[in-house]
Amino acid sequence: MTGVVARLQTVGSCAASAQLKWNQIRVFSSWLNKWFPRKKPVIAQKKPIKVFLKAGKTYKWCVCGRSKNQPYCDGSHFFQRTGLFPLRFKVEEDRSAVLCNCKATMKPPYCDGTHKSERIQNAQEGSPL
Template structure:
């Protein structure tokens, strides 16, 4: 299925390879249609309208909240399970200690990192806790 035909609600971003401290992202992973029958996917919520600066330690695996419902933003606290969102956290690892700005609006095109999308009118006009 060409990328342009994939609906936004059908994907989860996955890291492929580390190059230095930066992650490259694979194509999207489409879930099987049978999973949708059991756990329909909800849209991510805008957790907040600005990124969150964090310090990431080399070699540690982090779980970035994709659903926007975690009380431990920008990291997952398993709220996606209790609220049956059908969304799952993005696991990532960095190769060196560093600071980073992680997306909290959940609209970035470079998850889990902020790409400035939060500055758009679309995000700024949205209510925190609502979907885009």
Template sequence: MSTLVAKLDHRWISFPLRQPGLRVTAASKMQLSTVPPEPVIPSKKPFKVELVGGKRYSWCTCGHSRNQPFCDGSHKFKAQGLFPLRFIPDKDATVWLCGCKYTNNPPYCDGTHKQDFIVSAPLHDQTDC
């Protein structure tokens, strides 16, 4: 069996080539891109939230959730490849959770929303959903 190699999106991928005369009964779905989608920016400010210690939370990483800053499952249809960040705080606390989705300390805000690439970026319009 030979292999076809192609360069797509700056990543090398390979596809096995079928030999003539071989029957294929079922084809599996293959996603060509291995790079997850970029999150959209639902807010350029953090969300102030009261967290309960010991409770499990799911922070939205894709930006499509209508329940910001928490996940509502929108990533399954709008940002396949991105998944919520699940976390359990140790104690009750008031915290600031990231709204721009580009924090270096997820799920907590680290001030990244003040950087030029976020300030100049368009906000995601939830009516497009």
């Protein structure tokens, strides 16, 4: 694949090279969307959850809102074919944290108070954002 791109560039056809790359990305993207169509996250709960995080441990925060193990991922995104994947994060020191459960935070995985907004409070739990 890189040989084809290099050959196209030596001919002086940079536009053709860019078009080739765009087509490859688009084909992969359409294949990915076929198997994992992107769905919107759903509101797991309308309030955050306080947890204790251990230093050096990697956590997977549920992005889709469908996990039965909130706020952590249990693989529901895969089985329900959401196209969404968990957010992996690690903390430097042992500490308590407040993790978002409405899935609308602007500072994932931490709560930023978005759950207090009228949009979230008027929506039903389990409904898409």
